[in-house]
Amino acid sequence: MNTIVLASSSPRRRKLLEKYNVKPVVVKSNIHEKINSNETIEQIAMALAFEKANQLEDRFSNGEIIIGADTIVACNDKILGKPKDEYDAFNMLKFLSDKEHLVLTGICIIKANSNIKVIDYEKTIVKFRKLSDKKIQKYIETKEYIDKAGAYGIQGLGGVLVEWIKGCYFNVVGLPIYKLDILLERHFDISLL
Numbered sequence: 571m572n573t574i575v576l577a578s579s580s581p582r583r584r585k586l587l588e589k590y591n592v593k594p595v596v597v598k599s600n601i602h603e604k605i606n607s608n609e610t611i612e613q614i615a616m617a618l619a620f621e622k623a624n625q626l627e628d629r630f631s632n633g634e635i636i637i638g639a640d641t642i643v644a645c646n647d648k649i650l651g652k653p654k655d656e657y658d659a660f661n662m663l664k665f666l667s668d669k670e671h672l673v674l675t676g677i678c679i680i681k682a683n684s685n686i687k688v689i690d691y692e693k694t695i696v697k698f699r700k701l702s703d704k705k706i707q708k709y710i711e712t713k714e715y716i717d718k719a720g721a722y723g724i725q726g727l728g729g730v731l732v733e734w735i736k737g738c739y740f741n742v743v744g745l746p747i748y749k750l751d752i753l754l755e756r757h758f759d760i761s762l763l
């Protein structure tokens with residue numbers, strides 16, 4: 571199999587790939603995650619994923635498969651990135667309380683030394699239960715909100731915040747693995763299993 575390069579510092583993405591016996595070369599891309607408000611949330615997630623993968627393309631020349639991904643949370647047309655601090659996290663979780671929101675992950679796969687660049691996205695609806703200020707505060711104290719879009723991690727203690735989801739669970743965690751397998755198989759003849 572061609573070397574897989576993961577253009578992401580997310581430990582969740584790396585661990586998920588490792589479950590499928592993919593030992594990715596991890597290279598953190600250094601993009602400035604600026605959001606263009608004229609774009610749809612799908613375009614934003616795909617553009618950020620593209621920037622992450624594309625930034626590394628010049629560094630490889632042996633047919634490496636470079637994967638970039640970006641996860642964003644959106645609720646009532648408002649995009650929630652990673653919280654800046656506890657206060658920001660508190661406000662995000664309060665905003666998400668008792669509502670449905672979207673989690674979008676843009677994926678970009680680029681094959682080095684080729685013209686193949688594939689971009690797609692996955693969307694999952696997540697419904698939060700009604701959260702008291704006390705519950706939000708207790709969650710914030712766990713520090714799990716740090717470095718996570720929307721200030722929670724469904725895969726961790728944040729599971730208690732979620733009433734239901736519709737769509738791909740792994741998409742919420744940061745990498746829609748079924749969609750990645752489809753794209754790898756269709757465009758690069760690579761299967762994760």
Ligand SMILES: Cc1cn([C@H]2C[C@H](O)[C@@H](COP(=O)(O)OP(=O)(O)OP(=O)(O)O)O2)c(=O)[nH]c1=O
Pocket residue numbers: 577578579580581582598599622639640641642643652673717718719720722723724725728742743744
């Ligand atoms: C909503 C949600 C997000 N997240 C994470 C997934 C992503 O890692 C993170 C969103 O940030 P991203 O910018 O997508 O990724 P990252 O900063 O972790 O890594 P890099 O920019 O280097 O690619 O939020 C969870 O782990 N669980 C959740 O339930």
